[in-house]
Amino acid sequence: MAALAVGLAYLVGTRLTTVPLNHPITKWRDRAPLLVAAGVALLVWAGARLAERDLSIVATIGVVVGGVVLGTAIAFLVARFTGGPERAQSLVKALVAIAAVTAVLLEIAWLAYKDLLAKVEWPSAKQRIPFPQIDVVTGKAIEIGGVTIQRAAVFTIVALAICSVLLWYFINRTRLGRGMQAVSQDPDTARLMGINVDRIIVVAFALGAALAAVAGISQGFQNSNIEFRMGFLAGLKAFTAAVLGGIGNIQGAVVGGLVLGVVESMATQYIPGQFGGGSWKDVWAFAILILVLVFRPQGLLGARVVDRA
Structure with a gap:
């Protein structure tokens, strides 16, 4: 939450930065004060929330304003020390913006967590969760000549047959599948032949995820429960x-x-x-x-x- 707020505030600050042309922008001299402004605002807000979790509206406004003022002041001093008065003056608008955005986003995220996320009863990842049951797939077992066959096993066999046939056809009869075979053998030569290797890799991962989803559904039907x-x-x-x-x-x-x-x-x-x-x-x-x-x-x-x- 804090990292997201600081990241968004940093993006806003970099957009508002105006540095004279005779002072080229560098990674340290211009970005360090922005990060200092966001960091100080974060520390002020975190210190206040650690001291008292439930603040009044007036105290909350005071924490936000205090974080903006203190963050801007310390960042201005850092900018003046590292880049001189002219460069520090050009960063004032950006420093105020990044400190304000950091403090406001942190407060909004805290309110969303306290009033929404913390009140939801999330399922524990360590507990078994019942898998949805479908009468056609997970109903009463089938009796054939004294042999008992679970419906979930029939679903697994049918899914295996369908997925294997479709996968074979995709790999051996489609242009994208042939490109996948070429990339698996030699990606550099495949790229020289005009094959989009990055696209093939994305398709391969997507195809694997889809087949894994089918396997997970089959296993969920058989076990009736899922766990991590x-x-x-x-x-x-x-x-x-x-x-x-x-x-x-x-x-x-x-x-x-x-x-x-x-x-x-x-x-x-x-x-x-x-x-x-x-x-x-x-x-x-x-x-x-x-x-x-x-x-x-x-x-x-x-x-x-x-x-x-």
Whole structure:
């Protein structure tokens, strides 16, 4: 809050700065007094609020005026000491403006926080939050031949099929997707070929965020609750699936994810003794990753690439 107020005030002050042409503007001589004016106004306001949180209207006006006067005076002395009387005189208007804007913005932000933000009951990030339920997706489980299938699992499989097909088509059949492949291989050469590399990077991040949102919704439907730690282990599993299928291969990532899920389920159900059960499923998943990295580092569907001179 304080940093935002000082930043806005500094921008206002720089717009109002008028320095004679025979005195060139430098980073220190002209900007230091502006920062001093904002800083002194901030210190006056913070000191008053620390001493008494609830000030009357008269006291609030006195704090604002005192911060403006004291900030302007000290900043004027700094400007006179560093740049001389002529330069200090040219900065008076800007110093008054930046001190006033700082004090007023701080007071407005404090009132907004005290009367609005502090009274809202924000949910705790450490608690589980119930995820919205949809009858079609999270209703009663489906019974097929004695096999129970959760509706959330059906939604996940359908979303996987749709997203994988659309992603494959985008990467391999659209101009933007081909440009993304070129940038991933050699961004400098792609830029020389007329590809907007910055735009490709933005699209890649946006596409990843969209797919992550679909994955988060699927996991929320399955768990019925969300929390701040739910994506950590899922991200590790996603990396494991990508390596298992082959980095850079869309079909490989899908196959790797399916293989990883099947291995976890089978290890949980069919491995007897102390090495079975749900507590060991993550261990078996990363054991599969280690085996793949040792015996087939390019992944299940990855192609071996040979660099030739």
